Amino acid sequence: MSVERIFDNTEVAFALKSDSELERAYFLFKMISIEPLVRIGTAATNFAIKAHLPVEGLIRATVFDHFCGGVSENDCLPVINKMYEKGVSSVLDFSVEGKESEKEFDNARDVVLKIMEFSKELKAIPIAVFKPTGFGRFYLYEKMGKGETLTSAEQEEWNKVIGRYDGVCKKAKDYNIAVLIDAEESWMQDAADALVTDMMKKYNTEKPVVYNTLQMYRHDRMDFLRKEHEKAKKEGYKLGYKIVRGAYMEKENERAEEKGYPTPICASKLATDENFNDCLNYILEHLEDISLFAGTHNEESSYLLMDLMKRKGVEHNDSRVWFGQLYGMSDHISFNLSNLGYNVAKYIPFGPVKDVMPYLIRRAEENTSVAGQTGRELNLLSKEKKRRKTL
Numbered sequence: 001m002s003v004e005r006i007f008d009n010t011e012v013a014f015a016l017k018s019d020s021e022l023e024r025a026y027f028l029f030k031m032i033s034i035e036p037l038v039r040i041g042t043a044a045t046n047f048a049i050k051a052h053l054p055v056e057g058l059i060r061a062t063v064f065d066h067f068c069g070g071v072s073e074n075d076c077l078p079v080i081n082k083m084y085e086k087g088v089s090s091v092l093d094f095s096v097e098g099k100e101s102e103k104e105f106d107n108a109r110d111v112v113l114k115i116m117e118f119s120k121e122l123k124a125i126p127i128a129v130f131k132p133t134g135f136g137r138f139y140l141y142e143k144m145g146k147g148e149t150l151t152s153a154e155q156e157e158w159n160k161v162i163g164r165y166d167g168v169c170k171k172a173k174d175y176n177i178a179v180l181i182d183a184e185e186s187w188m189q190d191a192a193d194a195l196v197t198d199m200m201k202k203y204n205t206e207k208p209v210v211y212n213t214l215q216m217y218r219h220d221r222m223d224f225l226r227k228e229h230e231k232a233k234k235e236g237y238k239l240g241y242k243i244v245r246g247a248y249m250e251k252e253n254e255r256a257e258e259k260g261y262p263t264p265i266c267a268s269k270l271a272t273d274e275n276f277n278d279c280l281n282y283i284l285e286h287l288e289d290i291s292l293f294a295g296t297h298n299e300e301s302s303y304l305l306m307d308l309m310k311r312k313g314v315e316h317n318d319s320r321v322w323f324g325q326l327y328g329m330s331d332h333i334s335f336n337l338s339n340l341g342y343n344v345a346k347y348i349p350f351g352p353v354k355d356v357m358p359y360l361i362r363r364a365e366e367n368t369s370v371a372g373q374t375g376r377e378l379n380l381l382s383k384e385k386k387r388r389k390t391l
């Protein structure tokens, strides 16, 4: 590969971290790397929150402040501004999960609309995001996806879901910002995909505004992409995709086994990696029709994307290619890329401490289970601590 290996530069990676923030990050990843501790910690935290024990302060001072921007969108502003000074944009992610009432769905929509008002003023937030189940009941997506007929009350409810998507996507087009729609479990995703395709048809007429998400741990996603591409070319609209490996692997495999159907997940990590990289290749071949937001902490995939851009003569800051990482993770990728002028955005989760717990638990478990990832963070943090000591 012909691009320079830039991710080892810890001075650039951690330029925004004070010495004490560096220490806290090191301590946190050290804790997270101990699997039994995460298991016990997760159970104890869930219990403490349910029992209304006063643990919020402790959570805030540790995992929350590391992985989240704050409890409200305003809270996140200092982080957003600081990162933007280094060329890294923000995607404000209202990470409240598991709410299922109409009022809460409307509230989630209103939060996204409010963030879009921020975006209008702030160049640092060029992209909005929401989760399908933030705007409608899981059960409804599942029922729609199975092709079952909805009752008239359910149909009315579904129309409201469509209305929420439409309100956000229209505003994205009016304000010239992109909106990413996350992907979730495969057994609700078909209905979300169909809805997002409708939004692309309506709003991506000149350029991609609406982006769906492809989870490349699913072995059917390349076929899906090719078919969506054919359809878009025929009907004359552009496509936008966030591509990720996928966050629900254990759940997917367990359900498939329990219900006795073949798992939708690739047979191995290597197969997922190849699928992800094939997708990067495909999109870079068709940038005139498809824009890309590559959501990954994988260094090799990031190098591959840089290399593909170079080989195809795509400028670092071409608006059709973005790199994305999560706040609190892989700063060595984000800040070294932005240092070279690539488009980079970090998802900044925010919300009340107890409501973002499912998100935080996923991050802790992911960092425990992903072989190498925590080790890599620890090595880089330790390298930077040593570098600073020698100054």
Ligand SMILES: Cc1cc2nc3c(=O)[nH]c(=O)nc-3n(C[C@H](O)[C@H](O)[C@H](O)COP(=O)(O)OP(=O)(O)OC[C@H]3O[C@@H](n4cnc5c(N)ncnc54)[C@H](O)[C@@H]3O)c2cc1C
Binding pocket: 181, 182, 183, 184, 213, 215, 217, 244, 245, 246, 247, 248, 249, 265, 266, 267, 268, 269, 270, 272, 294, 295, 296, 297, 298, 324, 325, 326, 347, 366, 370, 373
């Ligand atoms: C900006 C951003 C947005 C995201 N949005 C979403 C989203 O909308 N929906 C979503 O589901 N996830 C999302 N994720 C999370 C993402 O799917 C991954 O869980 C996470 O990024 C880890 O993958 P990685 O590419 O960073 O790399 P790696 O650490 O190289 O890969 C780990 C991933 O590989 C896959 N994998 C691991 N072992 C196996 C195996 N044995 N067989 C097959 N596959 C395996 C799993 O997907 C696992 O998460 C997002 C991540 C980022 C950075």
